[in-house]
Amino acid sequence: MASCEMCGKDTTSLKTSVVAGSTMSLCTHCSIMGSMKQGEQVKSVGFKKFTHDDVDLEIPQNYAQIIQxxxxxxxxxxxxxxxxxxxxxxxxSHYLKSQIKPDIVMARTFESFLEIKLVYEVTKKSIDVEDYKASSKDSSDDSSNKLANMFANLKK
Ligand SMILES: [Zn+2]
Structure with missing residues (x-):
């Protein structure tokens, strides 16, 4: 049987909750308390971090050719x-000779003025999935979380 990471109570229905930025397995009571404690401020910071980590902006190597x-x-x-x-x-002329790579702001300016595509969004999702797999491989919490999710789904 797993126990709640907040109050230590043994329970079969643990819920994975994010409390103050860290993921915890909590009993039903504590997960409600945890989400109530979490203010708007914490939520918005988390969202910003997510979008920053998830999408990267890149300028292709042949930028000079594209601008030309x-x-x-x-x-x-x-x-x-x-x-x-x-x-x-x-x-x-430095840009056009591939001597300087434009930054994102400069590239955006070229894009809108010349009607070209110069900035590409590269998602890092595949890398994150690999990291997640590697870090959770030996985690014994994984099976108890699955169990908790099963119970959560049954209640719906
Ligand atoms: Zn608890």
């Missing part, structure tokens, strides 16, 4: 482009 194609399509001179995106012409 955008410029060609619009029949613009480097001078016109530099003025439009508020860059020095010399800086723009």
């Amino acid at each position: 194609q955008g410029i060609n399509k619009k029949h613009l001179t480097p001078h016109q482009v530099a003025r439009a995106v508020n860059l020095k012409e010399s800086t723009l």
Whole structure:
């Protein structure tokens, strides 16, 4: 039989709850108390962290080519482009020669002005799943959590 991590009571229906940022297996009573204690502030911080970790923004290696194609399509001179995106012409030429990689803000500016796709969202989900598997492999809590979830589903 598993016991509640908050009050230590032995119970067959443990619920996995997040209390103050850490995951705990709690009895029904404590999981209700835990969710009541959790303020709005904790929730919003957690959400921000999640979105930051989950999606990464990347600029492809051939960014210079993509920018150049955008410029060609619009029949613009480097001078016109530099003025439009508020860059020095010399800086723009560095980008076009692959000497400097634009940051996300700069890339977004090129995107909207030249109507090109320069920033890609890369999800890290697959990596997280691997981490999760590795860390929970030898955890004995895993089976008791499954049991708790089974009970939780039966009650619905
Ligand atoms: Zn408890």
